Amino acid sequence: MQPVRHADLPSTDVPGTDLPGTGPERVSPEAEYRSVVNPAPRRRQSIGVKVGAVTIGGGHPIVVQSMTNTDTADALGTVRQVQALAAAGSELVRITVNTEEAARQIGRIRELLDAAGCRVPLIGDFHYNGHLLLTRYPDCAEGLAKYRINPGNVGFKHKRDSQFATMIETAIRYDRPVRIGVNWGSLDGELLTRMMDDNARLSEPRDAREVTREALIVSALESARRAEAIGLARDHIVLSCKVSGVQDLIAVYTDLGARCDYALHLGLTEAGMGSKGIVASAAGLAILLQQGIGDTIRISLTPEPGGDRTTEVIVAQEILQTMGFRSFTPLVTACPGCGRTTSTVFQELADKIQSFVRSQMPIWGERYVGVEDMSLAVMGCVVNGPGESKHADIGISLPGTGEVPAAPVFIDGEKAMTLRGEGIAEEFQRIVEEYVERRYARRA
Numbered sequence: 001m002q003p004v005r006h007a008d009l010p011s012t013d014v015p016g017t018d019l020p021g022t023g024p025e026r027v028s029p030e031a032e033y034r035s036v037v038n039p040a041p042r043r044r045q046s047i048g049v050k051v052g053a054v055t056i057g058g059g060h061p062i063v064v065q066s067m068t069n070t071d072t073a074d075a076l077g078t079v080r081q082v083q084a085l086a087a088a089g090s091e092l093v094r095i096t097v098n099t100e101e102a103a104r105q106i107g108r109i110r111e112l113l114d115a116a117g118c119r120v121p122l123i124g125d126f127h128y129n130g131h132l133l134l135t136r137y138p139d140c141a142e143g144l145a146k147y148r149i150n151p152g153n154v155g156f157k158h159k160r161d162s163q164f165a166t167m168i169e170t171a172i173r174y175d176r177p178v179r180i181g182v183n184w185g186s187l188d189g190e191l192l193t194r195m196m197d198d199n200a201r202l203s204e205p206r207d208a209r210e211v212t213r214e215a216l217i218v219s220a221l222e223s224a225r226r227a228e229a230i231g232l233a234r235d236h237i238v239l240s241c242k243v244s245g246v247q248d249l250i251a252v253y254t255d256l257g258a259r260c261d262y263a264l265h266l267g268l269t270e271a272g273m274g275s276k277g278i279v280a281s282a283a284g285l286a287i288l289l290q291q292g293i294g295d296t297i298r299i300s301l302t303p304e305p306g307g308d309r310t311t312e313v314i315v316a317q318e319i320l321q322t323m324g325f326r327s328f329t330p331l332v333t334a335c336p337g338c339g340r341t342t343s344t345v346f347q348e349l350a351d352k353i354q355s356f357v358r359s360q361m362p363i364w365g366e367r368y369v370g371v372e373d374m375s376l377a378v379m380g381c382v383v384n385g386p387g388e389s390k391h392a393d394i395g396i397s398l399p400g401t402g403e404v405p406a407a408p409v410f411i412d413g414e415k416a417m418t419l420r421g422e423g424i425a426e427e428f429q430r431i432v433e434e435y436v437e438r439r440y441a442r443r444a
């Protein structure tokens with residue numbers, strides 16, 4: 001089951017129903033935001049690259065991808081995590097291929113995923129020995145939909161070119177695209193030294209950080225040119241230049257985006273844990289995405305020990321959705337709460353409803369057209385509650401401290417009913433379910 005459709009952006013062609021304001025003319029606030037307030041932010045033109053059934057770049061919707069942190073040699077553990085990431089909405093999943101045992105398991109992992117109905121394309125992440133693993137294990141080369149090559153880790157001195165060439169030739173033989181993924185932490189040392197030396201000879205040398213940023217771009221572009229010279233088609237190449245600082249990321253990708261038309265994989269590397277990782281990723285990516293730069297994104301969050309790996313997928317989706325690029329899951333607008341609402345009822349309701357909607361999406365997404373555009377509001381008191389609720393498809397305004405214990409519910413901007421007493425959460429959940437059923441057309 002694919003909970004997130006890639007190619008078909010949600011339609012705003014809503015069928016008529018008997019609910020107030022839900023005729024064909026009504027467009028959900030979420031869809032309106034995307035199409036009117038923020039009319040399809042202009043994207044940098046890039047060459048589309050097919051990775052299995054998913055296309056990166058070429059004007060296609062920005063693709064969400066993620067990476068496992070299981071030992072790939074543990075096929076069952078890896079399959080379980082790939083399934084979880086795909087179910088959360090990851091449209092591509094990258095896995096480490098670092099040892100012979102890992103390479104040996106790729107074919108089996110692919111088979112197990114296919115048998116379970118999970119068709120998400122797998123990307124192999126190679127460092128140091130990719131040329132050997134791809135050559136020795138044909139099932140590995142075949143089972144992967146894309147190979148990630150890090151030019152800084154492909155080999156050293158005279159071996160580097162031949163090992164890089166072997167990987168590119170394998171990609172050509174199996175008709176697979178590659179990502180040439182340069183990383184700040186593993187930048188080609190020889191290239192950097194050469195560029196630093198050249199810089200030192202200038203009458204006005206540039207700042208060392210600037211030279212390093214330039215070296216990242218040169219490494220990516222030179223590697224791409226070499227891959228093309230070997231025979232890899234231009235529409236089989238994705239580039240990335242990952243750094244861990246927000247300002248560096250913006251500078252590097254702005255420059256890289258202007259100097260080529262390859263599809264770009266965007267992400268802050270080693271973003272970090274928790275709110276720091278989320279904030280840093282969102283800050284850097286938002287600016288670049290708004291400039292039209294970025295064809296696929298990955299949020300490199302460090303999970304808490306034993307934490308859920310799928311958080312990186314949800315963060316990636318929410319960046320794209322809150323910016324109006326794509327819709328994945330109905331999002332709940334909730335007020336922060338203040339002294340006017342001292343109980344936790346509305347916080348619990350907002351949390352319950354968001355979790356409920358997210359858990360329903362794999363089913364709703366398969367069944368209904370455009371449901372991901374639905375907007376909900378859960379508000380804490382009468383000050384902004386009714387107003388904000390009216391802007392949502394469905395909103396509820398809970399009673400603040402000292403207010404009459406009643407919670408008006410607004411549907412399509414009109415007050416539809418008032419909930420009272422215990423069980424408001426369950427009742428509101430049922431109203432949401434009924435709304436989805438009536439409002440959204442069933443898929444053919």
Ligand code: SF4
Nearest residue numbers: 335337338380381383
């Ligand atoms: S809606 Fe009411 S409870 Fe919520 S932040 Fe505003 S004033 Fe406070």
